[in-house]
Amino acid sequence: xxxxxxxxxxxxxxxxxxxxxxxxxxxxxxxxxxxxxxxxxxxxxxxxxxxxxxxxxxxxxxxxxxxxxxxxx
Numbered sequence: 001x002x003x004x005x006x007x008x009x010x011x012x013x014x015x016x017x018x019x020x021x022x023x024x025x026x027x028x029x030x031x032x033x034x035x036x037x038x039x040x041x042x043x044x045x046x047x048x049x050x051x052x053x054x055x056x057x058x059x060x061x062x063x064x065x066x067x068x069x070x071x072x073x
Contacts, residue, residue, distance in 0.1 A: 015023055052058055061069075 015026060018026065049058075
């Protein structure tokens with residue numbers, strides 16, 4: 001078993017020892033942390049996209065234009 005898999009299995013084993021109500025609270029806390037992490041990632045991506053736009057590192061076009069360029073036509 002890999003170290004990451006073992007850590008995950010250990011975490012699950014510990015969570016299963018908790019009362020059901022505490023397990024539900026744990027799930028809530030984890031969901032909120034995951035949402036916060038995704039918001040931070042999205043904010044970082046938006047910041048990068050805006051910087052690319054200001055530097056002129058973007059192209060305008062439709063989805064059809066993108067597909068045409070990907071096909072090399």
